[in-house]
Amino acid sequence: MYPKPPKAFFPKDGDDTTLRTCHHCGNQLATYRGHLFHEKAENERFFCNDEHLAVYAAAHPEEDLPMNIEK
Template identity: 60%
Template sequence: MFAVLINVIIILLIMKIFFKFMYPKPPRDFFPKEGDDTSLRHCDYCGHSLATYRGIVVHDDDKERFFCNDEHQSKFYKNNPSVP
């Protein structure tokens, strides 16, 4: 019984070490800073929900648009030329 417990403890320790290297913490730049807006918004191009501080907010003629990244922003304006 003692051998089984030792083996389980050793396996748990090894797995903890492996998970620490396989799934590291993200850099501090990805976390919100004080004063950032963390409310969820939906991308006007793909509909994906994302925190406001992680995306791009564009103000167009009293309309506020939100995009996940630069690529979605450029594709949205390319597909909708009538939008300013």
């Protein structure tokens, strides 16, 4: 019914497939598909895309998160 997603969407060996919740929108996504900061710390943050990271970082400058990142 739907076309098969590109191979880049599937996890590769060693990718973290743990489900995490985006701190901006609350959407759940596998870790390898988003941006994780401060892993295993009290202030751990996960974002599902660059736009959500930028909006959250602008609203919370005290957390010192990057505004623009390149994967």
